[in-house]
Amino acid sequence: MGSADGTTADEPDGGSRKTRDTAVSERRFRFLVAGYAVSSYGTFLNMVALNLFVYETTGRALAMGLFMAVRLASGFVAGLVVGGLLARFSAKSIMLWANVGQGAVMLVLILAPESLVTGALMAVSMVIGACGTLFMVALRSSIPEMVGEDRRAWANSLSITGRSLAMVAGFASAGVVVSLVGYTAAFLLDMATFVICAVTVALLPIAGGKGAGTDAGKPGKAEKSGPRWRPVAFLALAAAPGLGLMVALRGVDAFGSSSHNAALPIYSTSLDASNPAVFVSAFWCVWALGNIGAQQVIQRYTQRTGKTVGALGFGYGTVVMSAAFIAAFAGFPLAVTALIALIAGAADGLTEVAYTSHLQTLPATLRGHAFGLSATFENLGFGVGMILVAAALDRFSPLAVVGWSHGAAIVVAVVFLLRVAA
Structure with a gap:
């Protein structure tokens, strides 16, 4: 009798606890998506601003093609290694340092003397291509741990919505920002978006990575x-x-x-x-x-x-x-x-x-x-x-x-x- 009563009494508590946990995880994920949308705005802003700056600096359309090629190649390489990184490091650390890296390389471009601008542009292309891939893979692969298996589709839709809004805002404002305040201010704004996303990631308890689902993150047989x-x-x-x-x-x-x-x-x-x-x-x-x-x-x-x-x-x-x-x-x-x-x-x-x-x-x-x-x-x-x-x-x-x-x-x-x- 007492056992049955105890079970009955515990069930509402268990259900309400699960509801609270779900609400907390969803609130945290919305906060993360807000930071991700801000950095995505920076990404789409620099797609336009950097291409314009490359063309203005070099005067050659071929340079824009080379800039894009370096960006894609670094993303290609990052895709090959990110799985191994997630087996060794937490998703949070990868997402954090991916944003720090992008913000830092934008600062390098802003401070670079005129003689080193071309080299700085190539560094920007390489770092942004690689770090963008690292962040995206770390985020997507960790969503089940962040919000639960049953909320995957909701979380994916929310993150895609944030990125789509950021894309429209980034593409629409890039020309206006560059024409009104110039390239340096545009790059500072771009850097600030990555800093905001990095702070957002740093403040949140993000699950995933570091061999999630394995014994203390030990590599599986296939990795050995x-x-x-x-x-x-x-x-x-x-x-x-x-x-x-x-x-x-x-x-x-x-x-x-x-x-x-x-x-x-x-x-x-x-x-x-x-x-x-x-x-x-x-x-x-x-x-x-x-x-x-x-x-x-x-x-x-x-x-x-x-x-x-x-x-x-x-x-x-x-x-x-x-x-x-x-x-x-x-x-x-x-x-x-x-x-x-x-x-x-x-x-x-x-x-x-x-x-x-x-x-x-x-x-x-x-x-x-x-x-x-x-x-x-x-x-x-x-x-x-x-x-x-x-x-x-x-x-x-x-x-x-x-x-x-x-x-x-x-x-x-x-x-x-x-x-x-x-």
Whole structure:
């Protein structure tokens, strides 16, 4: 009798304690996303400001290409090593020092004498490319420990929403900031965003990393044999059916993304040569609205059903997104193109949540390696795409180039869907 009464009395306490813990973890994660959104604003701001500064400093478009190549290459390398770093260090320390590194290198650029500016720019490109990948992988791979397995989709949607808002703000304000206050002030603002994110990370008790899920962070068997990152990374791809093809599709999708990023300014110039930035800005703003809208729908869906969109959502979303980006260059009226951009943004948001949530189902010991290898594939796809697309746009129309680039993603997505459905 007393035992039964005790159990009954404890159950509400246990339930209320779990509710309180969930509320606390969600509040902390919102705080982290706020800091992440601020640093993302800095990232998108410097994408524009640094490219303009590189071109103004060197007077050569080739220098901008080299700057981007160094950035992508450093992100590629960081993706290879981040899984091993997460096995040895906490996610919090990696996220903290990634922001400190980006802020510090911006300070180096600000203080660099004129004779060393070119070298400082290359250092900025290298550090920002590497640290951006390190932060992103540490964040995404640690979300299940931060908020719980059942809140993964909600957390992913929230972080993507923050980044989408930051992207719009960064791209929209970059030209205004540079023209009104100059490059030095823009770089100081950029540095401040990384400092804010670093302080946010430092103040929070962030779980994950350091061999999460293993005995005191000891390396697993796969890590002990052969080169450090390769066995565990490829073991991660074999851990779930179709995961290797899913990561490959993500790389091909990045290849397709390079085409519309490169072709959009050219297409915009053909529409309005006197003010091409208007169409580009409007397109990305509408795209972001679609992305943010999709996140709200996904959050409500997961709260109501307790389900995630899954691997099929990633495959179908990739098909819709790629088809929408192709249609965006087909010369439709502006109102129709705006609707297409909205659909592309929504599908892009769906694919990112589905993909990230699926990789987060891996064991903690494999998750960091899988996200690192994924980042490597994405940087490789985007980097190779930028080279091939730049050459192709000299000879072919934007529609043709975007068509075959995103067409490749559609083909691989169909193969992936058939594989998952089999």
